[in-house]
Amino acid sequence: MSNELIDFVIVSIALLAIGIYGLSVKRNFIRMLFAVEIVINAANLNLVAFARFLPHSGGQTFALFSIAIAAAEVAVGLALIIVAYRMYKNVDVADFRSLKG
């Protein structure tokens, strides 16, 4: 295999950093969901890369679990967006006042 493990890990770190940037800067609920998806995908890439280089089937199995759970998370997240939009007519998290503690 011409690519090494560290190449995949570096791409994964870049994606993780971009996702954390999105989570910390963006105030739009939908964009925050995009950032969460990018972070989850960075984690999945790491799992599959380590599964290939060890090699062990566990990493791929966990990646499949992670993808399925992420699908559920997106479904609930989008439903929350719809409900919040219906209540506040906005998708800016700064406007979701009643969610504050």
Add this chain to the structure above:
Amino acid sequence: MVDAMFLGIAVLTIVSAIAALEMRSLIYGGIALMGTLGGIAGFFILLDSPFVALFQIAVYVGSIAVLILFTIMLVKKELIFHKKEDSKRRYAGIGLMLTIMISMGALIFDSGISSITTDEPAVDYRLIGEDFLTYYWPALIAMALVLSGAITGAMTLARRQDEVKDEQRTD
């Protein structure tokens, strides 16, 4: 040494991830996110994991991205193109991103990961099915319950509360 395919997919993935967060229109941002998810599927193929790659395409690029696009279309047009950002927060976010990249990159380069290479054949994807049905079967059932609970919860959340009242009014 990385090959050209890896480099192409890496550029596609990272550029479209940045575009997904920075594009003015949420719809184009959603389409860029599809590029990121597709790029990750490309990496899975490079890592000799075709089963996970196809799962990624079916679940992420096929359904989640479409679900996100439809949700964006349900939001008012002005909000889709509206981008409100604090410049101080933005610079702080870029600083945080670079700090994470540099510190974690340095940590990874310093560790023994850079010396890991493999000439062994890839894991047979039939093993994944065996894993699911033997060692991980309780997790598989728990995942099925979580998924059905999440879908039921999402439908309950998104249901309009005033729908029944509207029907009663027309009667």
